[in-house]
Amino acid sequence: MTFIAIVTFILGLCVGSFLNVCIYRIPLEKSIVSPPSSCPGCGNRLKAIDMIPVLSYILLKGKCRNCKAPISIQYPLVELVTGIVWLVTFLRYGLSIETLMLIFLFTILIPVFLIDLVHMIIPNGLVITGLIGGAVFYLYHLFIKPISLYDSSHWSTPLIGMVSSSGILFLVALLSFVIYKNDGGMGMGDVKIFLPIGLILGWKLSLLTLFASIMFGGITSIVLLILRIKDRKSAIPFGPFIVLATFVCGMFGYNILNWYLGML
Numbered sequence: 001m002t003f004i005a006i007v008t009f010i011l012g013l014c015v016g017s018f019l020n021v022c023i024y025r026i027p028l029e030k031s032i033v034s035p036p037s038s039c040p041g042c043g044n045r046l047k048a049i050d051m052i053p054v055l056s057y058i059l060l061k062g063k064c065r066n067c068k069a070p071i072s073i074q075y076p077l078v079e080l081v082t083g084i085v086w087l088v089t090f091l092r093y094g095l096s097i098e099t100l101m102l103i104f105l106f107t108i109l110i111p112v113f114l115i116d117l118v119h120m121i122i123p124n125g126l127v128i129t130g131l132i133g134g135a136v137f138y139l140y141h142l143f144i145k146p147i148s149l150y151d152s153s154h155w156s157t158p159l160i161g162m163v164s165s166s167g168i169l170f171l172v173a174l175l176s177f178v179i180y181k182n183d184g185g186m187g188m189g190d191v192k193i194f195l196p197i198g199l200i201l202g203w204k205l206s207l208l209t210l211f212a213s214i215m216f217g218g219i220t221s222i223v224l225l226i227l228r229i230k231d232r233k234s235a236i237p238f239g240p241f242i243v244l245a246t247f248v249c250g251m252f253g254y255n256i257l258n259w260y261l262g263m264l
């Protein structure tokens with residue numbers, strides 16, 4: 001168990017390194033497979049020794065080996081966060097299809113978090129990748145073994161999750177567009193990313209995720225308004241809140257639901 005946990009963490013670090021490439025290249029509409037990574041400062045092609053997750057950054061003291069241009073702290077942070085997310089998901093759900101599904105979903109959502117935060121877009125490629133993976137897990141549920149994350153062996157649960165969560169958010173986005181005459185930070189990208197989230201989490205967890213993301217987003221917006229960091233006209237990206245909510249609900253959704261229903 002400990003050995004598998006360590007392997008999971010290291011695999012997460014390596015995938016995090018690939019996510020850095022995605023985060024940098026997808027918004028520029030560049031290929032994520034070629035050319036090999038190079039320093040954006042001097043164009044020097046990175047060697048294997050410069051691409052060891054987290055360690056290379058520490059050994060190089062955060063500077064390019066060739067031109068000494070600073071390397072963004074975002075690179076080791078994304079690697080570390082991905083490794084930790086993989087590890088805690090494994091520790092929570094063990095060696096199971098649920099761990100695999102959640103690791104897949106969270107891994108897609110890490111670039112969603114950063115790309116939406118910086119560029120205010122959620123790339124379609126990430127939505128489609130999520131849907132393809134979600135479809136594979138759905139087939140597993142239908143033909144091999146019911147998935148416990150859905151909390152129902154019924155065939156419709158993931159589909160209801162996909163349609164209800166993105167459908168409700170679509171109505172919210174439409175309403176805010178009609179009322180405020182702008183997109184107010186909530187866009188079609190946010191609606192679309194709930195398609196794979198709903199398909200992978202099933203309807204209970206995805207509706208909880210939708211509710212939690214609106215809560216997180218609402219509270220943060222109010223705090224930013226009070227602190228005058230943002231004004232009423234500035235758009236706050238909603239994607240990062242969806243990502244945080246998906247993580248919380250994917251990990252502890254049924255604990256939250258049981259606690260809440262126990263209070264009624």
Ligand SMILES: [Zn+2]
Pocket residue numbers: 039040041042043044064065066067068069
């Ligand atoms: Zn350089």
